[in-house]
Amino acid sequence: MPEVTWEDLAAHALRRQFPEPPSRTPGVADVVDLLQGVGPLQTQNARAAFIGIAARLPGVTHEVITAAYEEHRILRGSNLRGTVHTSTAADHPLLEATTRIGQRALYHRFLRPVATSLDEIFAGIEDYARDEWRTPAQLREHLGAWMSEHDPQGQPQLETTAGRYFGFGHGGLVRRPLSGPWSGQGAPGYRTASALLTPADIGERTRLLADSDAAVEAMIRRHLTAYGPVSRNDIAWWSGVGLTPIDAGLQRLAAELHSMTGPDGRTYVTLTTPVAPSDADIPGIALLPEFDALLCGFDPPARGRFVDPRHYDILWRQENGLLLAPLLVRGRLTGYWTLAGTGGRRELTVSYFRGTPRPTKSLLTAPVAGLERALGVRVGTVAIARHS
Template structure:
């Protein structure tokens, strides 16, 4: 089996994540795959950083007409995807979190699937608030499993963190953190019982989705991203062997991508995505891969800086010549903000003109004006 280096892995993945030819918001979102969006602005920043046509109005319209849908899919974490992909994410979430729900709710006499079905029925007719879903879950547990003794602190988040619900802001814009409402996905997007009936097929579809959007991918990458056990993913990869091509990575793992992948991808990440891009927190270049394999995009010591161990938050990455070499932030409040890009020591300091060009994507993504764009070195 051929080998592949970290720079080659990065360049091939970057070519998938920053496609040169796409057809509108739906085409772009389909090509790059689900965006992790527990920070609501992330979808806006992620799409505008990858295109010249995406902007706040077009992304908002895509949410409103259900071209894009947001829900607690993939590891029970909020993601945005195109509507056609959502059933796959729903089933991956069910496969991955059933055991965790049983433990966290302390279920004794009931099954998580029955609770999910009850929540789906409750949220089928209209948008439900988190408090309404919590009350429904509490009443269901009291009636069906009164001996359950789960962690109340965790349990209060579970009613809306399974894949079959989608969410929208009940007030404020889609880019904000306004109060959310939840609705049963099948009520708006169509029946998905066929997916529920064949979980193995859905897992294979999830594997193909990952390698198409993020490949080359290892079993460990896909398992981490999907929140599904490694053995389940490895079985699916084996079943898809005729559709995949494999190489040995620099860490000794096998990496696969679709059999019809083009061979013209550059070997140098700087050629794949030259210049500066301002990416959102929890961007796929970090969160679509198992942590130890993210070094294709970021040095391990810099990866530790990107994530806060105190609150689990991620700094928005600064991508320079295809590599994460820092982060950026908006300072101030209201519509007028100041943007500062921070570079890690020992990395290329991008000219301020490059940062300013990249910052225009931020003003297309969000309803803000920039009072200034500055550069700084990260200080510990």
């Protein structure tokens, strides 16, 4: 097999994650097309979708991204690895099917069904939230009552933090803010995703839920189109699915795959023959959201394709469990940024790591303008500092 370097792998991923933007002013269809290309965005921080889309779709506004949510062209829900993601409506059936595979053991451990199955529990949750938006408290109460009625011998652990999550964390639900903007952390409401999908998407959902092998294969293809070339470990981390079903899926797809050896000795695969990227494929400078795909699309040891290990420790290992929002410069994560203040006016601080290029205010002009449009705020001052 041919060998590839971290730089090669990074360049291929950047080409996929930062596609050529349209020449027109972006609209809702462009937001959908972007997410269909780059894949779901991890968005437990609500503003992350707005920031991540803006970094990849110059000129997009807060109003346009909001409209994509309101029209149910893009959806937000808990799915991959049990975390909140924003995806296209067309992707949601695959994310739900993947989540049922990857999270099944965890659900069993906490819900402990005896007389019922997990699929019956999921159906009960979906029936309850099909016609109106439900709060987390309502969903938790419903799940407890449903289990008591349908599985009185079961001993679900619903009073722990993790247990309470299962009432609203089911991958078949989507969420929206019940108050405030989509980019804010307002109280969420949850509804059954299939109530908002098109007939074609519902048909795909039925197919994938009925055939776990087909779901795993579709998930592998989805990851390859958004991030490839990738290793089996990258696919497993991103999807939350174990290596055994992924290996079986890769074996079934072997005739479609191109393989190469990575710098870590792992096998990396892609669906299409890799074309050598050019310098034009490498984005200049961007302000990315916490949990951006350049980190969360890959197994942690393989994130060296974008960031120096000592810098990764700074970005990722925060005491509160949250990442710092990364600064991307010429394809490398070389710092982080914060936006302070409330209301319409904010103050931006961009920090860069020792030994990396110092970003200039002139280079930050376009990313800052994109941030303003996407979040609907005004950035008053921009401070640049070296991380100590």
